[in-house]
Amino acid sequence: MKNNTFYTKQTLKHFRHPHNYGMIKNPDGIGEAGNLICGDLMSLYIKVKKIPLKKGLVKEIIDDIKFKTYGCAAAIATSSVITDLVKGKTIEEALKISKNDIINILKGLPPIKVHCSVLAIDALNEAIYQYLIRNKKPIPEELQKTHKRIELGKKTIKKRYQDYLQSQRRAI
Ligand code: FES
Numbered sequence: 001m002k003n004n005t006f007y008t009k010q011t012l013k014h015f016r017h018p019h020n021y022g023m024i025k026n027p028d029g030i031g032e033a034g035n036l037i038c039g040d041l042m043s044l045y046i047k048v049k050k051i052p053l054k055k056g057l058v059k060e061i062i063d064d065i066k067f068k069t070y071g072c073a074a075a076i077a078t079s080s081v082i083t084d085l086v087k088g089k090t091i092e093e094a095l096k097i098s099k100n101d102i103i104n105i106l107k108g109l110p111p112i113k114v115h116c117s118v119l120a121i122d123a124l125n126e127a128i129y130q131y132l133i134r135n136k137k138p139i140p141e142e143l144q145k146t147h148k149r150i151e152l153g154k155k156t157i158k159k160r161y162q163d164y165l166q167s168q169r170r171a172i
Pocket residue numbers: 035038039040071072073074075113115116119
């Protein structure tokens with residue numbers, strides 16, 4: 001993985017013209033994640049298509065994916081890249097995507113911005129988690145652990161935000 005001091009051309013391109021920005025009507029899974037370092041938030045929506053195979057088997061692919069983020073340029077660029085990477089992949093393939101895959105496509109990120117790529121990965125994991133729960137499917141152990149970590153992170157961010165609002169009210 002390459003560490004850069006500034007944003008690369010690729011990052012700026014995805015930031016200025018993000019792919020798959022927006023929401024999906026009636027999504028099959030919604031993932032919400034927050035970044036503990038900066039407090040930024042992201043929502044990611046997936047639509048899953050079931051493709052019948054031989055012998056009654058079904059292949060599930062992520063047919064559509066969109067995101068919305070309250071985050072920095074790196075958060076927007078990494079989210080844009082993850083949506084490109086995920087589209088057309090199976091649930092199992094999508095779960096294997098790592099932050100390094102995203103950063104390699106962007107040809108590196110400044111070290112202080114590497115945490116931003118985790119936001120996109122976390123939101124994707126959460127969307128898949130919700131899809132599996134809704135469809136009463138088994139949740140891989142690793143995904144269960146990730147879900148617990150993300151939930152805890154969201155609670156911490158909410159608490160910090162409420163404390164901040166309170167301190168602002170006291171200051172008036
Ligand atoms: S600084 Fe918050 S996601 Fe980048």
